[in-house]
Amino acid sequence: MLFPFSDFIFLCFFFYSGYSLLRDPHHNKGLAFTDKERAAHYLRGLLPPAVVSQELQVKKLMHIIRQYQVPLQKYMAMMDLQESNEKLFYKLLIDNVEEMLPIVYTPTVGEACQKYGSIFGRPQGLYISLKEKGCIHEVLRNWPEKNIEVIVVTDGERILGLGDLGCQGMGIPVGKLALYTALGGVRPSACLPVTIDVGTNNENLLNDEYYIGLRQRRATGQEYAELLHEFMSAVKQTYGEKVLIQFEDFANHNAFDLLAKYSATHLVFNDDIQGTASVVLAGLVAALKVVGGTLADHTFLFLGAGEAGTGIAELIALEISKQTNMPVEETRKKVWLVDSKGLIVSSRRESLQHFKKPWAHEHEPVKTLLDAVNDIKPTVLIGTSGVGKTFTKEVIEAMASFNEKPIILSLSNPTSQSECTAEEAYTWSQGRAIFASGSPFAPFEYEGKTFMPGQANNAYIFPGLGLGLIMSGAIRVHDDMLLAACE
Template sequence: MNSRLAPGVSMSYHEGMAERERPLRGMDIIHDSRSNKGTGFTREERRNLGLRGLLPYQISSQELQAQRVMENFRRKENNMERYIFLRSLEERNERLFFRVLMDNIRELLPIVYTPTVGQACQQFANIFRHAKGFYITPEDKGHIRDILNNWPVEDVRIIVVTDGERILGLGDLGANGMGIPIGKLSLYTAAGGIDPLRCMPVMLDVGTDNTELLNDPLYMGWPHARLRGREYQSLVEEFVFSVQDKYPKALIQFEDFATPNAYHHLKRFRQAVLSFNDDIQGTAAVAVAGLKAALRISGTPLRDLRVMFLGAGSAATGMAHLLTRALMEAGLSEGEARKQVQFVDEHGLLISSRKDLTPQNIEYSVDSEARDFVSAIREFEPHAIIGATGVPGTFSREVVESMAAVQQRPIIFALSNPTDRAECSAAQAYEWSSGRAIFASGSPFQPLEYEGKRFEPAQGNNVYIFPGVGLGAISVAASRISDSMFLAAADALAARVKQEQLERGSIFPPLTELRNISLDIAEAVALKAYEQNLARYPHPDDLRELIQGVMYDPSY
């Protein structure tokens, strides 16, 4: 890592090692994932560190080690075995793990994160090998600040926390949901260049209402029904403010909370501490970026865009809120912008006469005779439909054909994760629209041909957004994250999409560009922090150079 850092932004690998009580030697180095280089230690290092006789004779470059890793990875029989293999590598040699992940991000992303991470969470207790992350239970109430001292690093900058209640589209997985913070933080490092030494995965293990888990003797979580109400909120508050006291420069990312809690935490903490909810705000920025890129294909002006959401949970309402802001920036009033956004949930169109609407979506209710999804499409004639249901197949043939009937280039976003929960597949979207759909999904679909034309369907993955937002925020010690920062992130992402990608139907840039995408987003977020007087560090002469200088490099 570059040594030209803003005060306290990060440390190099060797500076990080200074936090240890004593230097490591011999087998202790080999057994320490951050110190270990396997057969990559030089002759001099082997002499000086007490490693002679403990390693095979040949010295392997990191490139050769990475080649060996990928050859073994590709021999694994299924994605679950590949996931376990990669996590075991991280436990042995952290820098080699991140080198391999960064250099093969397109191939490994579906393994390290969605969709395979969902299966890994479901099987978390069965595949458990090595303790990783920080667990807080109701029995820790009143002691959270004290037990944070057990974490071995004093300068944490990124925390991803979940309570495991709404893991992807899989529901309540309790403490098994720890796979989500672990996976997200791997991407913070690989895509955003955050030093893994500064990352902390946290599980608020407040129980589970999943009786199958409670009856499973292998389940490792707090074996009780979920904590609810005031006791739950009190525990979350204690956690957040204990983190603020222990790690005052840390960003807290809330992940996979049930919708009511997700919105409660966002409203409660967004002005008080440096925090955001990725399911609400990160997903929203990805969707807005995708829509802006899609409009370059359809030719529709942003201010004219009409969008209909299927699903009205935290992800969908978050997307609607940020889209409303984008429409307002395009020249509409708030009222005009809201009229161009509609919702359909499992009970039908959100009409004003319904009594079951939440505070988050009541402002989008409409007066209409339409009730079901298809009739609402025919009446509203949206340019785009966005699925955030977690229910596969809800973009039926009739739905897609209805979109194709009202728009020449219908925009179809099937964003539910994992892949088998997508509202429709890429092949279905193209076939049912006669090849006219502009398609994106939350999990990957392979390139395909339809009537002689090659399509490369885009994956609207939050990994495009959150690493850069986090990097930008901590690089300037932002005091909070604003909606304007997420709009700036969306614009930076959309700007990376080239014309040749649009011609192949891809509205997001290649995943191989993630590090540069994150750098662009970090710079945009940091600039917005300075514009809004939210940055606590002085403005440097070259902001981009400073941010680039703090990005983690796993090479050895």
């Protein structure tokens, strides 16, 4: 009796393993399973008889995706593919990265986060809410993969330029980690997306019947700090000191504090502060080939003094310091910032947040961006304000009046929040602007010449930086690593 029963269990196990293999996105190959593989993995009869190469499957799926007129439909199709056939998802993304990057990443991922509750299907990543306080280590152990090398974590408070999207910010870590694999070559199984849910102050979401997160106002202060500290400690305990933790889309008041607090004890990296800074500095170095001179020869004016603006400003000052051997306190004087109250100047120092104080230079108070442009006469204008249409015709024309080739970077995401469009930058500067944006713009023709707008996309930096940190066995991120990534 024992032998037939054990034989029955043996056969049932393999029948289940074949059927479940087709529903395991990590190992499923769909019609690409060969006849030999179908026999070995108990897949006979579970698939149509045709064997279709991965290349042909990509061709078919790209044809289907291109039929969709709405980008969010393309995003949902890609997420469905990721959850059913991971190999095919990454093959399609890698082979068509220029076309698909705006779908799985900015700008479409912003709309996906706004509507995440409505389109939510199969859960992706780990959701750690205030309900898990005191047992986060156990929650991490629920994740099936044990050899995690990189975590992207958000609390959803400042998703792109869209504000507080709470638990629905999960689309950002999922999208970022897809690019860690597609652009950096990090194994998908080594990537873990995490959303920390401490509530949301977004009234629309709190009243939305489809909202998937905690229905409460955001926790702050000690309650917030304790949850984040438990998470950071549990990650280190579970995955070791070499796991890379990328902070993503935290609000200014938490982003700087978390980076300062954990950069000495963990391998941490804030993409909004450090990744954005790295890719923008790389773009500025490349622009010098067109406009000439060194970084020290230029004057920089920012609209926006949050984590992105001050992060870029600091890295520019560090690079100029490295090139000239001048103290960074001195090179910061080449960089000016405008916030919602006007130009940041020394007379405002006492009322400034700590991360803005290094940029409070001696100057008369200036209220508007246009006045700041006319007073400072920058060669480079950088927008990180999160507010669309703020680089007006008058601002661009002023930049073009005293620069032969003004450098205009409108970096806010998504496209609706961009400080100006590529068309506006080229038209208002009579085709002389060196332009890049955070979200992609189509080529634009002006007076018979076609301009290809640049994209200052963090995807050029963070996957490679992350791969380098993992491969080198680093346990801390240093500024020199960021400067090397820029170069």
